[in-house]
Amino acid sequence: MPKGKSSKPSASAPQAVPQAAPSWPVFKPPLPVVQLYPELHPATSNIILVSSFFPRSLCRDYVAYLRTLPMQTTPSKPKKGEAVRVNDRFQINDPGFARRLWDTTGLKELILEDESIKSLWGGEPVGLNPNIRVYRYSKGQYFDCHYDDSNNLMLDSVSVKTTWTLLLYLTSAAEGCIGGETVFYPHDRKSAAEEIAVSLETGMLLLHKHGDDCLLHEGREVQEGEKWVLRTDLCVRR
Numbered sequence: 001m002p003k004g005k006s007s008k009p010s011a012s013a014p015q016a017v018p019q020a021a022p023s024w025p026v027f028k029p030p031l032p033v034v035q036l037y038p039e040l041h042p043a044t045s046n047i048i049l050v051s052s053f054f055p056r057s058l059c060r061d062y063v064a065y066l067r068t069l070p071m072q073t074t075p076s077k078p079k080k081g082e083a084v085r086v087n088d089r090f091q092i093n094d095p096g097f098a099r100r101l102w103d104t105t106g107l108k109e110l111i112l113e114d115e116s117i118k119s120l121w122g123g124e125p126v127g128l129n130p131n132i133r134v135y136r137y138s139k140g141q142y143f144d145c146h147y148d149d150s151n152n153l154m155l156d157s158v159s160v161k162t163t164w165t166l167l168l169y170l171t172s173a174a175e176g177c178i179g180g181e182t183v184f185y186p187h188d189r190k191s192a193a194e195e196i197a198v199s200l201e202t203g204m205l206l207l208h209k210h211g212d213d214c215l216l217h218e219g220r221e222v223q224e225g226e227k228w229v230l231r232t233d234l235c236v237r238r
């Protein structure tokens, strides 16, 4: 829970119940398909965007595959202190897939070597959170304002903590999804005048700082179509 925000809603990250790892589609063509460029958001250094992290064809393959997974629709009433999340979710502890996303996509190089963002991670990055979450938002679904917590965990016998949220958009207006923007509010209050809205872009990675420095944010309601998102977190040595 971010300091001083203890009564504010947070996004829950319960440990996934043990189950077989999904057969995630292979990264075909090999990644990255383009040179990856991190774009610091002009309004805040807490948000970084990376276009074309996945090519559109791979996003399509992923959505087709993810549809076959057993997703859970949000319980209608959130637990105390949790944000209202109205969507379908699949969650799995999959260290192998987290490692693939880190090692075989160009992400590791981007995070470790790009001089413009190297100092932002809050420590020495070592990999991604094996707690992988998949969200599907259909028309009318949304994720209400909340903060993402930092979590401590072990990654290959190394003590780590999560410092940034990673969201990979698998659909956008190009696939008929209208709405669903991820919207940030820099001053701890929902204010239209201050909002920083990130529109969906198929294959784009959105990274945002979490824990004590997390901006209040929401996944805005989907108006048409389906928003598919894959979520993990950046882990740094603790």
Ligand SMILES: O=C(O)CCC(=O)C(=O)O
Binding pocket: 011, 135, 143, 148, 165, 167, 180, 181, 182, 183, 217, 218, 219, 220, 229, 231
């Ligand atoms: O779906 C989104 O745009 C936001 C998701 C989110 O805030 C979260 O996973 O904590």
Ligand SMILES: [Fe+2]
Binding pocket: 011, 146, 147, 148, 165, 217
């Ligand atoms: Fe969040």
